[in-house]
Amino acid sequence: DGGITQSPKYLFRKEGQNVTLSCEQNLNHDAMYWYRQDPGQGLRLIYYSQIVNDFQKGDIAEGYSVSREKKESFPLTVTSAQKNPTAFYLCASSISGLSGNTIYFGEGSWLTVV
């Protein structure tokens, strides 16, 4: 089945460690996104990529890094510089960066810093 796969679903991290969240899509979508969901704050954009080897910062990129070496993959690294990393992270994709295209979401990854 086509879709967006995020892994791991649950992740615990010690303070000071970097962690990488995986996102893979087999929808042949050009654009991919990472959102963070916090209670009472909706979803906020961390990074997005409209094409391979290119990505842009979203509203809350500080403390995060991404790469887009392959069309189907857009991993997110939560670095030790991220001050409040405990959150629910959502990966998404769409056909292209053009106006009017629907964004589809993965099932999310819970990150807890202990």
Added chain:
Amino acid sequence: AQSVSQHNHHVILSEAASLELGCNYSYGGTVNLFWYVQYPGQHLQLLLKYFSGDPLVKGIKGFEAEFIKSKFSFNLRKPSVQWSDTAEYFCAVKLGQTGANNLFFGTGTRLTVIP
């Protein structure tokens, strides 16, 4: 800055009651509007969307939404809710004229339907 407001944080209804969830945005240009739903333990799913044309759009599971440009609103409605509609609902707005494919989300409304 652009923003999306969902004023109802938690709505509790009995089955068969009518539903209306408010969504307002602050942007004067062309917008694309979405409602997403997140059922317990599941990922975000598209409920309905408005790009252009008829401002009354119908989505899945009997939901509909009306785009009122003069009020900057895109309220979600359902005439008779079911227990299975219990979920969190997110309104989202995409700016139609920008180069970025960014969705601005509201803070979400949690709907609890009591059998």
